Each structure stands twice: as structure tokens, then as C-alpha cells.
Amino acid sequence: MCDTLVATPEVTANGKMLFAKNSDREPNEAQVLVMVPAADHPNGSQLRCTYIDIPQAAHTHAVLLSQPFWMWGAEMGANEHGVVIGNEAVFSKIAPNQKPALLGMDLLRLGLERGSSAQEALGVITQLLETYGQGGNCGLTHPFYYHNSFLIADAHEAWVLETVDRLWAAKKVVGVASISNGYTLGSEWDMASPGLVETAVQKGWARGRADFDLARCYADALYTPLSDSRRRQSCTVGALQAEAGRLTAASMMAILRSHGSGGPDRGLLGADVCMHAGFGPVRNSQTVASWAAELGEQPVHWVTGSAAPCTGIFTPVWMDAGLPDYGPAPSAKADELSHFWRHEALHRQVLMGYEERLGRYETQRDALEADFVRRAAAVGADSSARRQLSAACLREAQAAREEWLRAVQQQPAMQRPSWLYRRAWAGFNRQAGWKERK
Template identity: 50%
Template sequence: MCDTLVAIGNATADGSVILAKNSDRAPNEAQRLVYLPHARHEAGAKVACTYIEVPQVPETYEVVLSQPFWLWGAEMGANECGVAIGNEAVFTREPYEKGPGLTGMDLLRLALERAATAREALEVITGLLGTYGQGGNCAFGQKLYYHNSFIIADPTEAWVLETAGRYWAAERVRSVRAISNALTIGREWDLASPGLVEHAIEKGWCRSREEFDFARCYSDPLMTWGAGGRPRQRRATELLTAHKGQITPATMMGFLRDHGPAGSDPRWHPSRGLRGTTLCMHALWGPLRSSQTAGSMVAHLAPDLQTFWLTGTSTPCTGLFKPVFLKGAGLPDIGPAPTGTADPASLWWTHERLHRAVIEDYAARLGLYRRERDALEGEFVAGAAELQARYRSAPPEERASALAAFTASCFTRAAEATARWHKAVTASPARRSPVLFSLAWRSYSRRAALR
């Protein structure tokens, strides 16, 4: 399951738009960071998505993506124009197209590659929905079908787009907004697909246009409850509202690390809870807590130069956000792309060794390096702000070179710190974790051949 948050200019400290997302996937579903340069394509070319091909456009934008290793699409990402998107699984009464189709992650990537503004991205997604629908299995190691919602942002505005099959509604964000694994648009929206209300009346989900409520009419109540999205959406909204006018990228990073009100208890442990109702998600066993946060992003959409803060690793409470810039800067060499089998040379699995050691005795072991982690991340944030000010008006090549060097330095320092922290954590004796929690994680690690 997942959570996406956004604050537009009237709610942030510097007047910029900031989008944040936690991508929650299966515990061994490694996520990779992908950089794709601006490209031109031959007439008549096709693009092979996860399950189907669609016609390619003449030109695609430069993008950075956080992508489950086995999918063509992405859970979140951004492009050179400053468009950033996060998507969520939602469960609706509309039938799922289980044959080959476009996944929500495919729609997200296609929109980033093709749209220069948030409104254009919304139109790309809804246009593709109308032509191809959405379909195909969306889970690693099991079968799971769902529809999708999105927050789509650029440096001037943000939109919430929620879908049910080929039907959809969209709402322009007025200040702050959060979505999780549940439909949230009710009686008011700014844009909608043709026949949205009439279809609900025809199905008997409401009796009249006056009675129509998109979320109430189209939601699958049982699956939506099981996904735990409503309590997470409420928690995210509480955090955004409480910090309105003061929200920064660092604030959003803190939100993505949130474990709810109980998380402030020094005895808190990630084994707590029947359902996945915390923004920073930790897996257990069973269908209600089978996901962990597999990757995180905070997109700082300043008008002149955007910074994309990506972990490239699981559970942000145990990891680090690193800065990435586009317009020629891109990603450094971060090692081989991960898969579902542990690879100590990959960024994701290197951190996963640390994460799985920490959760054996969460409070004590995270406490061994949390202060150093926060200080290092603070240096990255301060350094990015300094570079933005220094190179805002610099020639593009000079700026790209400086930003690329800074990104490479941050990834290198993060890797060195992760190695130090893993050594310190594994040298510290762990108190016994709850039995079911320990058994679940031993099973996940055994399946991934992680030792």
C-alpha cells in the first residue's frame, strides 16, 4: 500500500510546491532508481510497457523514477519540467481487467515522459485510460488487481486524480492534500469522466445526482478497510494541516517516517498493529500487513530548480534521503539493478541488510545511528539549498556538472555511512522481538537468500 502527500505554495515555507510519497510493496520487492534522458523517437515507434505496447510519442522528457524491479512503470518520479507524480492502489466496485493492460505504474511513467505540466499529465493519464483502460497483475509473487489514484504536481499547482476502471474524478488542490489506498473525492470535483454519475445511478449505488458521492458510490468497502488507507490518509492530513505554512522538504521527510501518535513512545516496535496504518510501513505476516515501505521520494518543486529527494531503499525511518537533479545532472553509478534476490552490490539490498538488523531491536539499534543519520541528511539539505542559490542563473552545462557532482558525493557518503551503521548495529546484542514478527522476517529473508 502507499501514501502520497502534497502542499502547494500557500502551505509551504518558501512558497514552492512539495510532493512526497512512500511506496509500500512486498518485503522482497526491491525498488530501483532509474534515470532516462530526454529522447526523440521515430515515427510509428511503439513503447513496450509492462504487459502491452502503446504508440510512442515523437519526444519524451528526461525523468527520474523509483521503480519496482520487475515493472516497466514506476511508483513515483519526476521529469525535467518539474512534474512529479505518486500513485496509490484503490479498490472499487468496478470490475478489474485481469488481462494484459496498462498498470497504474505504467500510466504514471507515460505521463511523466509526455507531459510538461500537471494538467497535461492528468490529461495523458485520462486519455490513456479511455483508450486502453487499466489492467494486469500489479503484485510481485502473488496476484493482486486494483485501480489507481494519483497526486500530480508541478511548480504551480497540484491535482488529485482518482479512478475506478475507466471512470475518474479529479480535484485541484487548494492547500494541502493526502491520498492513501482509498477513494477520497466525494460530492465535489473539478473534472470528471463522462457518465460518472449516470453509471453509479444505473448500478444502484445512488438514486440521484444530488445523492451522488464518488468515494461512497465507487469504493469496495471491505478491500478498502483491509488496505488501511483511511487511517493513514487522516494521519497524513493531520500532519499537513498542523504544519501548514511551515512545510519544507525536511518536514515532508519527517512525515514519511511517521509511525502515528504511538511512534513517539520509546518502546514502540514495528510489530505493533493488525493492519498497515502507519505512513512508514513495516510488514508482518498475513494479508493485512504484507507490505513494507520499499522506496520514498520528496519532490521540492521550486520554480527555477527542482530537487528530488529519493531514498532508493526501504523504510525511510531507517534510511537516508539523497538529492537528485535533472536537466542533465541525473544519477551517479549506484551499482547493479536489484531483483527479488539479495545482492550485496545493489543499493537497495545493501540498505536492506541494515534495515532487517535494526528491526530485530528497533528502538535500541536505530538509536545507535539516528542522530548521525539526521545530521548527515541535514548536511545534504543545506548543501542542496546552497547549490540552488549559487547555480540558479549559471549556464546549463556548468550547473548540471556541479549538481551531478554533489549528488554523487551524497550517494557515496550515504553508502559509507550505511556500512558503518550496519557494523555498529550488528555488533550490538538484540533483545528478542515478538515471535510472529521474527518468524515473518526470517521467512522473507530466507526467500531472498539474504544472510
């Protein structure tokens, strides 16, 4: 379960497009930040995506990606032209294709590599969707199949794109929008594939165009409610609307940390914007990476590269400045040398006494992050200065994290989480080969 949100320049504090996303996947499904340079490719080249080969483009743009370690595609990313995309799993009455095809994450990366604007990226995705289809297993340890929605933005415009198999509809965003794990488009859109309405009519879900509503006609009746997407979308849209005219990158980071239904260990059902895994088949999803972006002449991308933004910190990255050193690429097995798993030492300690342990460093974290935002705004246009600042912020965040870990380890958990919650996390830890740091 994920959430992606956008605020267009008309409603932001500085007139710049804002974008943000939490990527929710299995708790041990580490995500890696990668930067892929622009490249030219010989005629007739083939590209291997996660499961299938397709013809390679003559030229691909430089991209910055946050991707599950095991797949070619990405959950969220940006390119050198200031285009950003996030995707969401959506569930339809039409069963998703289980045969290998393009994953939604593959389509996201292809849109970034081949689209120099938001609308061009949208065209890339929809053309490839119609040609090759979407499908294949999207899960790491548990088979998981779904359709996809996308939020695509550049400095000037943003689009919501929702798909059902090879069918799709897209609507331009004015103001604020968010997508979760449910269809949001109704009877209005700006572009759509042939057959979108006709298919619903043939299946008896609508009488005609006047009666057609995409969400009502196509959304399934089980997984969509279980994803809690309507409540999460209401939370993010409400938060965006409440700050309309004052929205900043820091606002987007704060929304990604939202907990609308209590602490991480509550219940067997439900989901939050900042998602924590728990006990049961519905609670096996965890926010494993987060991203916020401010798009303009020099887009700045605020990334965690780690799980649970409520326990972590965002640091800045610029496309033309390169990535700082995040250590070796992570896998599903614990590795203290990787950035993702080093944060897990703190994150998993906090979960066992959430309120008290997060309280030991949350104020310091917020102050440090605010300082990063201030320094990023003042750094100027020199790419070498931005490169130095990006590396310095990451180093300072990592040093602070070690201090916070020591403080958390000294904080007794006055209210231990439920037995079922502790049992679930003991299982996740065993699967990762996790050994608690002393």
C-alpha cells in the same frame, strides 16, 4: 499500501511546491532508480509497456523514475519540466480488470514522458485510461489487481486524480492533500469522465448527481478498510496542516517516517505511513522506496532508493545533473553490490531490535541529512556542481551506513520482536536468499 502527499506554495516555508511518497510493495520487491533521456521517435513506432503495446509519442521527455525492478512503469517519478507523480492502489465495488492492459504504474510513467505540466500529464493519463483501460497483475509473487489514484504536481499546481476502471474524477489541490489506498473525492471535483455519475446510478449506488459521492458510491467494503487508508490519510493531512506555513522538504521526509500505531512488529492488521511488513496476508506490504521533492526553478528530488525511510537516509538528485552510481540494478534476490540490498543489511538488523538499534544512529542520520539539505540549498545553478554534490552525498550516506551497521551489530536486542514477526521475516529472507552479514 502507499501514501502520497503534497503541499502547495501557499502553505510552504519558501513558497515552493512540495511532494512526497512512500512506495509500499512486497519486502523483496526491490526498486531501482533510473533516468531515461528525452527522445524523438519515428512515426508509427510502437511502445511496449509492462503488458501491452500502444502507439509511441513523437517525443518523450526525460524522466527520473523509482520503479519496481520487473515492470516498465514506475511508482513515482519526475520529468525534466518539473512534473512529479505518485500513484496509489484503490479498491472499488467494480472489480478491477485482470486482463493485460496498462498498469497504474505504466500510466504514471506515460504521464511524465508525455506531459510538460501537471494538467497536461493528467490529460495524458485520462486519455490513455479511457482508450486502453487499466488492468493486469500488479504483484510480484502474489497476484494483485486494483484501480489507481494519482497525485500530480508541478511548481504551480497539483491535482488529485481518482479512477474506477475507465472512469475518473480530478480535483485541484489548494493547500495540502494526501492520498492513501482509499477514494478521497466526494461530491466535488473540477473535471470528470462522462458516465461517472450515471454508472453509479445504474448500479443503484446513487439516485442522481445531487446524491452522488464518489467515495461512498464506489469504494469497496473490504479492502479499503483493511488498507487502513483513512487513518493513514488522517495522519499525513494532520501533520501537513500542523506545519502549514512552515513546511519544507525536511518536513515531508519526517512525515514519510511516521509510525502511528507503535513499533514495526505490532499486530496482524493495520498499516503505517512508514510501513513494515509482518505476519499475515494483510501485513505483506513494506515501504521499499521513498521520495520527496521541492519544485521550483531547479527542482531537487530527495530519494532513498531503499526500504524503510525510518532506517535510511534521503540524498539529493537533480534532473539535469544525472544519477550518481547506485550500483547494479537490484532484483528480488539479495545482492550486496546493489544499493537497495546493501541498505537491507542495516534495515533487517534494525528490525530485530528496533528501538535500541535505531537509537544507535538515528541522531547521526538526522544530522547528516540536515547537512545534505543545507548543502543542496547552497549549491547554486551550475549542473556540474550539483552532480558532484549528489555523488558526494550518496558516498557519505553509504559510508555512514556501514558505520551504523557495525554499531547496530554490537547492540543487543533487549526487546526481541514477537515470534510471529520473526517467523515472517525469516520467510522473507529465505525467499531472497538472504545471508546475514557478519
